[in-house]
Amino acid sequence: MTSNSRVAIDVGGTFTDVVELSPxxxxxxxxxxxxxxxxxxxxxxxxxGTTEAPMGxxxxxxxxxxxxxxALLTRTxxxxxxxxxxxxxxxxxxxxxxxxxxxDITYRPPPALVERYDTFEVPERSxxxxxxxxxxxxxxxRQVAATIAERxxxxxxxxxxxxxxNPAHELxxxxxxxxxxxxxVVTISHxxxxxxxxxxxxxxxxxxxxxxxxxxxYLERLEGELAGGGFTGRFLMTRSGGxxxxxxxxxxxxxxxxxxxxxxxxxGAGVFGELIEQPNLITIDMGGTSLDASLVIDGxxxxxxxxxxxxxxxxxxxxxxxxxxxxxxxxxxxxxxxxLQVGPQSAGADPGPASYGRGGTQPTxxxxxxxxxxxxxxxxxxxxxxxxDKLALGxxxxxxxxxxxxxxxxxxxxxxxxxxxxxxxxxxxxVEVGRDPKDFALLSFxxxxxxxxxxxxxxxxxxxxxxxxxxxxxxxxxxLFADVQHDFARTSVIPLAELxxxxxxxxxxEMALEAADALAAEGFAAEAQLLTxxxxxxxxxxxxxxxxxxxxxxxxxxxxxxxxxxxLHERQYGHVMDDPIEVTTxxxxxxxxxxxxxxxxxxxxxxxxxxxxxxxxxxxxxxxPAVPYALYTRExxxxxxxxxxxxxxxxHTATTVIHxxxxxxxGSYGEMVITVKGSL
Numbered sequence: 001m002t003s004n005s006r007v008a009i010d011v012g013g014t015f016t017d018v019v020e021l022s023p024x025x026x027x028x029x030x031x032x033x034x035x036x037x038x039x040x041x042x043x044x045x046x047x048x049g050t051t052e053a054p055m056g057x058x059x060x061x062x063x064x065x066x067x068x069x070x071a072l073l074t075r076t077x078x079x080x081x082x083x084x085x086x087x088x089x090x091x092x093x094x095x096x097x098x099x100x101x102x103x104d105i106t107y108r109p110p111p112a113l114v115e116r117y118d119t120f121e122v123p124e125r126s127x128x129x130x131x132x133x134x135x136x137x138x139x140x141x142r143q144v145a146a147t148i149a150e151r152x153x154x155x156x157x158x159x160x161x162x163x164x165x166n167p168a169h170e171l172x173x174x175x176x177x178x179x180x181x182x183x184x185v186v187t188i189s190h191x192x193x194x195x196x197x198x199x200x201x202x203x204x205x206x207x208x209x210x211x212x213x214x215x216x217x218y219l220e221r222l223e224g225e226l227a228g229g230g231f232t233g234r235f236l237m238t239r240s241g242g243x244x245x246x247x248x249x250x251x252x253x254x255x256x257x258x259x260x261x262x263x264x265x266x267x268g269a270g271v272f273g274e275l276i277e278q279p280n281l282i283t284i285d286m287g288g289t290s291l292d293a294s295l296v297i298d299g300x301x302x303x304x305x306x307x308x309x310x311x312x313x314x315x316x317x318x319x320x321x322x323x324x325x326x327x328x329x330x331x332x333x334x335x336x337x338x339x340l341q342v343g344p345q346s347a348g349a350d351p352g353p354a355s356y357g358r359g360g361t362q363p364t365x366x367x368x369x370x371x372x373x374x375x376x377x378x379x380x381x382x383x384x385x386x387x388x389d390k391l392a393l394g395x396x397x398x399x400x401x402x403x404x405x406x407x408x409x410x411x412x413x414x415x416x417x418x419x420x421x422x423x424x425x426x427x428x429x430x431v432e433v434g435r436d437p438k439d440f441a442l443l444s445f446x447x448x449x450x451x452x453x454x455x456x457x458x459x460x461x462x463x464x465x466x467x468x469x470x471x472x473x474x475x476x477x478x479x480l481f482a483d484v485q486h487d488f489a490r491t492s493v494i495p496l497a498e499l500x501x502x503x504x505x506x507x508x509x510e511m512a513l514e515a516a517d518a519l520a521a522e523g524f525a526a527e528a529q530l531l532t533x534x535x536x537x538x539x540x541x542x543x544x545x546x547x548x549x550x551x552x553x554x555x556x557x558x559x560x561x562x563x564x565x566x567x568l569h570e571r572q573y574g575h576v577m578d579d580p581i582e583v584t585t586x587x588x589x590x591x592x593x594x595x596x597x598x599x600x601x602x603x604x605x606x607x608x609x610x611x612x613x614x615x616x617x618x619x620x621x622x623x624x625p626a627v628p629y630a631l632y633t634r635e636x637x638x639x640x641x642x643x644x645x646x647x648x649x650x651x652h653t654a655t656t657v658i659h660x661x662x663x664x665x666x667g668s669y670g671e672m673v674i675t676v677k678g679s680l
Contacts, residue, residue, distance in 0.1 A: 014288020017473035030470035056230030078154035149181035208255035243485025268478020286448035354395035367392035368411035373618035445474035450656030469670035472653025484592035515590030524592035
């Protein structure tokens with residue numbers, strides 16, 4: 001028998017985080033177990049082993065994973081072929097002619113996912129309006145399918161010209177592949193994107209095909225192991241666009257999972273920000289391998305109608321997440337000029353930082369944080385892992401000797417470099433797109449976020465830092481709130497004045513029927529379905545668009561959309577124009593609404609004030625003696641408690657450091673609100 005118990009598990013580069021929500025009490029429990037890169041499902045099952053509810057009593061399991069992303073980063077995905085329209089074989093390899101690194105003479109493009117040897121073409125041709133110019137040559141299609149089978153490809157991406165307008169040839173090509181090459185996994189482009197721009201749609205299909213066999217095997221094995229443990233509830237995966245998808249949908253469209261893990265934290269940030277009345281947030285999620293920065297504006301995470309991976313476009317909606325290689329496991333090294341660098345290489349989960357005692361010997365950010373006193377050796381991380389300061393110093397000393405400095409000076413330098421890199425990530429999503437960091441609060445989470453958040457806020461003039469409860473597993477926490485989402489789109493380049501036309505309504509109706517079928521098949525009743533319309537709008541002649549919501553049932557849609565477009569265009573680009581306005585794409589987001597958990601409030605202290613349990617020596621400077629920082633256990637704090645820096649606040653999953661002049665107040669839901677010295 002299942003209950004309403006919920007479990008969310010986020011697999012990161014170093015740790016696997018688990019959050020369990022008890023339906024009877026509203027209690028939320030956070031935990032961590034080591035990630036198991038060689039056996040991805042083992043870490044998930046280990047995480048389940050820390051929950052109080054047995055698998056058979058879990059009603060909903062939400063999961064985020066970087067499996068697909070890691071396959072792309074390490075180029076260990078499936079051997080993939082590409083089939084295109086005759087005459088357009090090189091659409092994918094040619095890509096776009098722009099280059100964002102014009103002034104970087106050291107730039108080298110990342111390794112390709114496929115070579116020209118892997119690309120094929122079939123005679124066929126549909127036009128932009130969906131009419132067939134040249135029927136599919138089925139004999140040629142069978143020959144290509146036979147060649148793909150003979151060469152032993154694992155998967156194939158089919159992307160025919162203008163398939164967004166008429167998918168019939170792609171559908172038939174899939175049938176032929178299933179007949180001739182039944183062991184090859186097939187992705188067809190129009191099922192991922194019904195939008196124009198041939199290269200972007202092809203790239204999306206190739207990325208999907210590249211990770212599909214790996215993700216499928218993982219999910220099929222995990223589903224089998226969960227079933228073996230008695231799990232019969234709903235199994236969801238977080239998706240890059242900010243919602244969730246069923247595991248069965250994820251098997252068919254794994255490209256939507258590439259930013260699966262980081263998305264959970266952004267979802268949680270939007271929900272938690274609304275709860276504590278902080279609608280505008282910069283988020284930093286510092287895990288073991290990387291740091292993810294994102295924005296929440298007016299209570300909504302910023303969403304882009306596309307993303308990129310190493311310059312390769314993904315033509316599906318994605319949360320705006322900027323990722324850098326700055327995590328707890330980031331390794332310190334010397335570049336060719338002899339300068340100190342930290343990351344993006346990471347010690348990961350195996351062997352991990354030297355201080356973990358698992359065989360790691362290279363100095364990492366975690367080792368540096370331990371050496372300067374930010375972290376300690378007494379409280380075990382996640383209740384399981386105790387750090388060893390002697391091993392940390394042993395890893396730091398050889399590199400320090402090369403630089404003719406002390407291990408302590410090296411550790412301070414490593415922390416400073418990491419902080420500067422994180423500041424750059426925050427500037428990239430704010431200053432560089434015309435936003436002032438001072439207009440936001442900084443929501444910090446992840447296992448390492450609390451170690452650097454106050455320093456980043458101080459440097460950028462951000463007045464407030466918010467540390468949510470269970471910060472080390474906050475991405476998993478956010479997954480508890482993820483609704484199931486499907487995104488539909490139809491290219492329709494028309495003047496804005498035609499937005500009320502029957503053709504536009506017919507396009508939305510078609511998408512709505514598809515959406516209702518998809519959600520009903522996933523068990524969502526009509527009253528739990530929410531359909532939201534929007535359009536991509538631009539000035540005629542422009543390349544880039546602005547996505548504008550479309551209200552239901554309004555007679556003056558064109559004027560409403562024009563006003564909203566004008567405001568958004570000025571906000572994003574700093575100007576407006578008198579040029580004609582046109583629509584390029586109709587969009588429909590279909591949401592299957594899951595029941596949202598209610599978070600309990602933290603009890604208030606009835607008398608007295610919180611007292612430190614001791615001190616920890618922190619080396620604020622390598623040249624000065626250690627400074628005693630008051631030491632607190634977060635689990636002992638109550639609503640309304642106030643702490644003045646300098647202090648270290650350690651908890652089950654993470655540590656937060658505040659300096660002299662900083663002030664902390666514990667909020668109603670257990671959040672720590674830090675007023676940063678000198679930022680007002």
